[in-house]
Amino acid sequence: MPQLSYSWHQDEWSYSAEGVLKKIGTFTNNTSKKIKISSVELYLGTLRGYVNSGTVFTGNGGSIDTYIQLGGNESDTKNVSNVCGTGGSGDNIWADTNSCQKYTFTISPITLSVGSSADLYIMTPSLSEGSTGKVLVMQKSTGRANYEEVQDTFTITYNANGYGTAPSSQTGQLPLTIKSGPSGYDQDLYLFNYWNTKSDGTGTTYNVGSSYKAQSNITLYAIWSYGSCYLANGGIIYQSPGLQYPEGASFEKDITWSTAYTRKVFIPSNDVWQVDFNQEETGEIFQYWADMSDGSGNKYYPGYQYTISGGHKFYAISNLPSYTVKWFDGYTDKVLKTMTVKQGTTIPKSEYPSEPVRQGYKFAGWYGDTTNIRGNLNVIAMWGDSPVWIMTTDGWKKYIPKEKK
Numbered sequence: 537m538p539q540l541s542y543s544w545h546q547d548e549w550s551y552s553a554e555g556v557l558k559k560i561g562t563f564t565n566n567t568s569k570k571i572k573i574s575s576v577e578l579y580l581g582t583l584r585g586y587v588n589s590g591t592v593f594t595g596n597g598g599s600i601d602t603y604i605q606l607g608g609n610e611s612d613t614k615n616v617s618n619v620c621g622t623g624g625s626g627d628n629i630w631a632d633t634n635s636c637q638k639y640t641f642t643i644s645p646i647t648l649s650v651g652s653s654a655d656l657y658i659m660t661p662s663l664s665e666g667s668t669g670k671v672l673v674m675q676k677s678t679g680r681a682n683y684e685e686v687q688d689t690f691t692i693t694y695n696a697n698g699y700g701t702a703p704s705s706q707t708g709q710l711p712l713t714i715k716s717g718p719s720g721y722d723q724d725l726y727l728f729n730y731w732n733t734k735s736d737g738t739g740t741t742y743n744v745g746s747s748y749k750a751q752s753n754i755t756l757y758a759i760w761s762y763g764s765c766y767l768a769n770g771g772i773i774y775q776s777p778g779l780q781y782p783e784g785a786s787f788e789k790d791i792t793w794s795t796a797y798t799r800k801v802f803i804p805s806n807d808v809w810q811v812d813f814n815q816e817e818t819g820e821i822f823q824y825w826a827d828m829s830d831g832s833g834n835k836y837y838p839g840y841q842y843t844i845s846g847g848h849k850f851y852a853i854s855n856l857p858s859y860t861v862k863w864f865d866g867y868t869d870k871v872l873k874t875m876t877v878k879q880g881t882t883i884p885k886s887e888y889p890s891e892p893v894r895q896g897y898k899f900a901g902w903y904g905d906t907t908n909i910r911g912n913l914n915v916i917a918m919w920g921d922s923p924v925w926i927m928t929t930d931g932w933k934k935y936i937p938k939e940k941k
Contacts, residue, residue, distance in 0.1 A: 548676060599616060600615070606681075658672075692705060692748060695756065696758050699722075701719050762796070763791045768852050771822065827849075861909065866917045
């Protein structure tokens with residue numbers, strides 16, 4: 537642990553028996569960061585002395601209980617029992633401070649910002665004038681404060697944990713307010729619950745808007761519930777009588793949620809959900825649920841249980857075949873749009889792609905009938921002559937594109 541030296545008080549001293557908190561010096565944070573001081577080391581000892589307009593050492597001192605104070609924070613008490621040596625003779629005996637021993641005082645941590653200071657004091661024994669008794673001896677210029685750097689700002693990093701886009705990280709002084717959940721995810725399949733310190737949700741939970749106060753950087757993971765979303769895929773799903781919805785109520789999807797990554801999903805039986813594809817008019821009858829709207833991928837049959845990972849969409853599939861409809865640019869053969877539809881579907885003009893543009897030509901319309909589709913179909917963009925006239929030296933002439941000359 538790094539150490540910080542103190543500057544001595546202007547009234548420097550090496551022994552005292554005044555019975556007061558006597559100032560030793562001042563610690564100043566001359567580092568480049570905020571620091572936290574947790575203990576102070578001093579070299580101390582005892583001697584016996586006679587006080588009368590000064591102190592005359594007369595022999596060995598007894599043990600002394602003492603403590604320090606730094607910036608108003610008091611330390612634990614230490615028993616100073618080592619006897620210092622002396623030098624000189626007669627009435628000129630002096631304390632040999634080089635024989636002092638190290639004592640480490642633990643204090644309630646005190647924080648010093650860059651450039652700030654805290655005064656250091658030590659409790660001295662009490663010896664009145666004209667009396668003989670214990671004297672506290674201290675070796676000057678050897679005291680040190682043990683400290684550690686304090687981090688001023690902290691960073692929260694957000695991890696979307698597989699779905700959507702996490703919010704940007706935030707750095708600042710505590711407390712920090714927890715941000716909202718990820719964005720840009722499929723809300724039919726995933727439901728954000730809260731943030732957690734572990735990706736599996738077994739750590740500490742932080743709700744949106746709560747305060748983060750811990751003095752450390754942290755990564756928070758989005759914890760999700762996973763949806764089972766059922767799509768009618770051209771039909772209508774009816775909830776059976778007596779259940780959650782009134783008889784005859786229709787809806788496009790019903791979402792159930794689970795927090796498990798891999799879970800058992802029970803596909804509702806036909807007596808719970810009924811999918812109507814207007815059988816009387818089209819002859820179309822519901823058969824099963826599938827991964828894709830065209831019936832491809834895995835099949836899921838009513839009344840059975842399946843193991844599903846994450847969120848999942850189930851598409852209702854009927855007994856009618858599906859066909860592919862493509863729109864082409866008649867000049868470049870570029871595919872402008874592709875749709876998969878069931879037999880008998882009519883595609884309205886509102887679902888066609890935007891009209892393509894060809895320099896020097898007028899769009900003449902689409903070639904292909906999208907009513908009552910009975911097979912794969914290509915719809916072609918058609919072009920007519922240019923309606924553009926230009927002024928020439930010979931008068932007005934119809935513009936003819938280069939490829940037609």
